Amino acid sequence: MSEQQLYELHASICQTLANPKRLEIINLLRDDEMTVSELTESMQISQANLSQHLALMRQKGIVIARREGLNIHYRLGNPKIIKACDLVRQVLIENLESNAALVETARA
Amino acid sequence: MSEQQLYELHASICQTLANPKRLEIINLLRDDEMTVSELTESMQISQANLSQHLALMRQKGIVIARREGLNIHYRLGNPKIIKACDLVRQVLIENLESNAALVETARA
DNA sequence: AAACTATATTCAAATATTAAAATATATCAT
DNA sequence: ATGATATATTTTAATATTTGAATATAGTTT
Numbered sequence: 001m002s003e004q005q006l007y008e009l010h011a012s013i014c015q016t017l018a019n020p021k022r023l024e025i026i027n028l029l030r031d032d033e034m035t036v037s038e039l040t041e042s043m044q045i046s047q048a049n050l051s052q053h054l055a056l057m058r059q060k061g062i063v064i065a066r067r068e069g070l071n072i073h074y075r076l077g078n079p080k081i082i083k084a085c086d087l088v089r090q091v092l093i094e095n096l097e098s099n100a101a102l103v104e105t106a107r108a
Numbered sequence: 109m110s111e112q113q114l115y116e117l118h119a120s121i122c123q124t125l126a127n128p129k130r131l132e133i134i135n136l137l138r139d140d141e142m143t144v145s146e147l148t149e150s151m152q153i154s155q156a157n158l159s160q161h162l163a164l165m166r167q168k169g170i171v172i173a174r175r176e177g178l179n180i181h182y183r184l185g186n187p188k189i190i191k192a193c194d195l196v197r198q199v200l201i202e203n204l205e206s207n208a209a210l211v212e213t214a215r216a
Numbered sequence: 217a218a219a220c221t222a223t224a225t226t227c228a229a230a231t232a233t234t235a236a237a238a239t240a241t242a243t244c245a246t
Numbered sequence: 247a248t249g250a251t252a253t254a255t256t257t258t259a260a261t262a263t264t265t266g267a268a269t270a271t272a273g274t275t276t
Contacts, residue, residue: 001179007128008195009200015126017196020115024113024205030244036253049235051254061203069253070243085118086123087192092117093188095169096109127264144223157265159224178222178273 015059021045022053023085025074028080029063033075124168128152133182133191137171138190141183161211 017023021043028034028042036054040047054074057063061077076082115127125131129151136150144162148155162182165171184190191215 004128004205006197007131009204010131010197011128012177013196013200014131015150017231018126020112020119020121023115023118029141035252047238047253048237048255052235055254061206063197067242069254072253073209078202080195080202082198084195084199086194087120087188087195089114091119091169091186091192092121094188096117098169108158123263145221154266155223156267160222160265163224175223175272178220180223 013060013062016056016062016088017085017088019053020056021049025053025057026062026076026081029074029080033066033073035071035073037071049055085106119186121170122168124164125193125196127161129157130165133158133161133165134170134171134189137182137184141174141181143179143181145179147182170200 014074017026018036022041025039028039031035034042036047036050039054040050043050054065059066062081063074066073066075125134126182133147136147142150144155144158145147147162148158151158158177162173168212170189171182172185174181174183
């Protein structure tokens with residue numbers, strides 16, 4: 001597998017993370033698995049659209065589905081996903097903070 | 109700032125990471141800053157397109173530019189970006205490995 | 217100031233992503 | 247078998263992203 005190909009696969013995982021609803025799903029699954037119904041109730045999203053997002057994430061191995069009767073339970077495929085998301089969120093927060101600091105400097 | 113808005117900004121950072129060339133740039137800047145010329149020479153990409161990618165990353169604070177004469181030196185805006193990318197790459201590698209394991213199981 | 221070098225920006229066409237709507241499938245209960 | 251519930255898939259229109267081509271800008275050298 002070439003480095004180029006790895007970068008492409010890497011990018012496609014990032015692409016899968018590049019959606020607010022999907023990030024919200026990942027956060028909801030942080031500690032425990034949840035059924036599709038539970039996710040639908042916890043979020044502002046239609047069942048069909050939620051299912052589309054879950055299908056995408058399943059394909060990339062970001063979440064794993066497990067059927068139990070009528071319900072399907074979803075969980076994260078790899079706990080490192082949460083670590084990665086948390087790191088990116090920290091970067092975001094730090095960027096916001098230093099922007100705020102810049103604004104302060106400009107006012108002074 | 110609402111959680112929704114945070115998820116949107118978070119997603120937009122992930123979106124910025126969701127491109128193989130941009131990931132390659134980040135990796136090249138891992139340890140040291142580099143000029144645009146150096147980056148152009150290290151990668152299979154046109155100068156104009158590289159500049160477009162750098163502009164996007166600048167806007168998101170992922171990368172910082174510093175002019176020195178004719179050259180512009182780029183460096184990472186936050187070392188945590190590298191950590192996050194490395195984590196996602198680990199997730200990718202682990203997914204590839206468990207896929208390979210699955211194929212083995214299917215053959216056996 | 218004219219030429220040169222390094223880098224950035226704008227525009228447009230091709231391509232990819234998103235979400236709603238409609239429909240389909242799987243399991244369970246009767 | 248029928249109906250009910252939970253979830254998934256397909257299609258489509260709107261929107262966003264990507265890249266090459268052309269052009270612009272900033273700093274330097276002569």
